[in-house]
Amino acid sequence: MVISSAPGKCILFGEHAVVYGQPAVAVAIDARIHITLEKSESGWLIDGMQFDKQRHPHLDAMLKRMWTGDGGQPLSIRVESELFGAAGLGSSAAICSAVAAGLLHIRGTPADELPLSGIATTAHIAEAEAQGGRASPIDTSTSTLGGAVLVSDKKESQAHWKYTRDLRIDGQRRTWEVHSVDLPESLTEASLVIGFSGRPGPTAQMVAKVANLLANHPERMEEIERIGNVTRAGTTALSLGNLQAVGIAMNECHRLLQGLGVSDADLDRMVDAALPSSLGAKLTGAGGGGCMIALTTEPRRTAEAIELAGGRTMVSQLGAPGVRIENE
Ligand code: MEV
Numbered sequence: 001m002v003i004s005s006a007p008g009k010c011i012l013f014g015e016h017a018v019v020y021g022q023p024a025v026a027v028a029i030d031a032r033i034h035i036t037l038e039k040s041e042s043g044w045l046i047d048g049m050q051f052d053k054q055r056h057p058h059l060d061a062m063l064k065r066m067w068t069g070d071g072g073q074p075l076s077i078r079v080e081s082e083l084f085g086a087a088g089l090g091s092s093a094a095i096c097s098a099v100a101a102g103l104l105h106i107r108g109t110p111a112d113e114l115p116l117s118g119i120a121t122t123a124h125i126a127e128a129e130a131q132g133g134r135a136s137p138i139d140t141s142t143s144t145l146g147g148a149v150l151v152s153d154k155k156e157s158q159a160h161w162k163y164t165r166d167l168r169i170d171g172q173r174r175t176w177e178v179h180s181v182d183l184p185e186s187l188t189e190a191s192l193v194i195g196f197s198g199r200p201g202p203t204a205q206m207v208a209k210v211a212n213l214l215a216n217h218p219e220r221m222e223e224i225e226r227i228g229n230v231t232r233a234g235t236t237a238l239s240l241g242n243l244q245a246v247g248i249a250m251n252e253c254h255r256l257l258q259g260l261g262v263s264d265a266d267l268d269r270m271v272d273a274a275l276p277s278s279l280g281a282k283l284t285g286a287g288g289g290g291c292m293i294a295l296t297t298e299p300r301r302t303a304e305a306i307e308l309a310g311g312r313t314m315v316s317q318l319g320a321p322g323v324r325i326e327n328e
Helices: 059-067 093-107 118-128 138-143 187-189 202-215 218-240 242-258 266-277 299-306
Strands: 003-014 026-041 076-083 148-150 159-167 170-182 191-196 280-284 289-298 312-316
Touching: 003 138, 003 218, 003 242, 003 280, 003 289, 026 093, 026 138, 026 187, 026 218, 026 312, 059 093, 059 118, 076 093, 093 118, 093 138, 118 187, 138 148, 138 170, 138 299, 148 191, 170 202, 170 218, 187 191, 191 266, 191 299, 202 218, 218 242, 242 266, 242 280, 242 289, 266 280, 266 289, 266 299, 289 299
Parallel strands: none
Antiparallel strands: 003 026, 026 076, 026 148, 148 170, 159 170, 191 289, 191 312, 280 289
């Protein structure tokens, strides 16, 4: 039996703009997915039920690539999640990353020698296959590497370049540069409070909404570029531990995302409720539902304010550890 785990993630800056090649930064959060893999005598099982490929396209893509293709035996997979479901916190990426690590460990890779860029790549391909080709590698890279991760279409000076990810989509090649971002000790003074509206965020619909807006108003690409510039400034602030400037960049991102039409009344209400006790607050992920985040040194007060505005909350530090094997 192998137990592995990987963290969920929140995007601090750059969602939507990253679809157009601009940088985005995500941090791994303290809520994780735990996966237990065991040999099964009763065929493929997930949480004790027969494995249904349609319900678990990410896992199916993953297993084909890493296990069944090489004649691997049926397994029983148990998934335990500390994340809000369908909330834009990267649970499918964390599942892919943890399953990949668990499969490698079963086949003999020691826990301290997990090939992180290989796991992130396989998890990204599985996620892209399951989502019809549209997935940036930000979720899978963050849940695999942990800490803070920046993804951009070019190497960015504010962060440490780790590897290049490329993916062929509909005959076209897309390339992303994946970086890690320093998280200095002083950042532990602040927490992230994550507020979930209770409504899932329809990622594909929100990405399409922005694509339509830009097709009809090409001049609004300027706002996408502005998000990219705010992200670069926010990344510098993050790596210097300048909490005030990180908060200002988060607020500016939220304003720009509102302008693109991807926020909604629930997210705005939670952001407004969080602001008096926070350094900054914004929606995180695709919007149109899902979650917001607030950076705060008073997590209890901020969480109460978000709950009074109708949200469910979770508190995390910035930059949890990445994928790992839990039972040695
Ligand atoms: C969704 O978590 C983030 C988006 O930028 C889409 C993506 O990066 O694939 C909206």
